[in-house]
Amino acid sequence: MLKVENLTKMFGGLAAVNDVSVHFEANKINAIIGPNGAGKSTFFNLIAGMHKPTSGRIILDGEDITPLRCDYIARRGIGRTFQTTNLFETATVLDNLIVGHRLRTQSGLWDVLINSKRLQAEEKECRVKAREALDFVGLSHVENRLIADITQEERKRVAFALALATQPKLLLLDEPAAGVNPEETVGLADLMHKMVANGLTVCLIEHKMDMIMGMADKIMVLDHGEKIAEGTPQEIRENPVVIEAYLGSDEDAAA
Ligand code: ADP
Ligand code: MG
DSSP: OEEEEEEEEEETTEEEEEEEEEEEOTTSEEEEEOOTTSSHHHHHHHHTTSSOOSEEEEEETTEEOTTSOHHHHHHTTEEEOOSSOOOOTTSBHHHHHHHHHHHTSOOOHHHHHHTOHHHHHHHHHHHHHHHHHHHHTTOGGGTTSBGGGSOHHHHHHHHHHHHHTTOOSEEEEESTTTTOOHHHHHHHHHHHHHHHHTTOEEEEEOSOHHHHHHHOSEEEEEETTEEEEEEOHHHHHHOHHHIIIIITTOHHHHO
16 A cells, blocks of 8 residues: 655655665554664654655555655545644643644635635534544544543543544554553454555654554564565564664663
């Protein structure tokens, strides 16, 4: 579904992503691991169009999306979450979803000024979509709670729901389980499986090795911007290059 060819991103003299080629299959959980600074988030930023690559191509379902602006890429079906999600702390869960959805839909200033029919229809649609997304991620029961009053794990679910509002076919999740405890991590993993069961393709960056090893169909390992390995969890676990570069050298990551 997503084919990345020889992708490179230079920041000045630093190759944050260096000649990476990879293929993510539809309806699978693909994972990216690697030490801090390996280029994982930059790789996502390139796919989502927030950064333009120095060279290389990104092909989504046969279409070269490399030159497209990030809002067009979102409309082609790539959604994402960020390493940290900024939510409106003093607003309710539902209102955060509605605002998030609004930011991703179409009405311009003119529509707002004349409060057009289109805007009214969109607002109604936003509310419906927001509720659907909350139901999907299992947060309907807290829709009227303030963000400030929900748990870290529930916040992660809000971030998932925000990303789902654009109805992506490929969802990029940047460290979705960071800062949540092990039991809650299991719940988030279940949610990712549910997404795949509903036809989505997931690509996630994650430091929690036990989570990744238990759920990923395929893992790509980045180190200093380069792809050093790719394979099933079993293949990655046994790969001497990976053990040397990552698993063996980072106690935290292996924990
Ligand atoms: P990871 O997500 O794997 O921890 P990043 O993709 O965030 O790594 O960063 C990879 C490298 O690129 C790091 O050395 C980082 O400092 C650098 N980098 C990331 N974004 C920028 C940017 N916007 N400008 C300059 N350097 C950046
Ligand atoms: Mg990162």
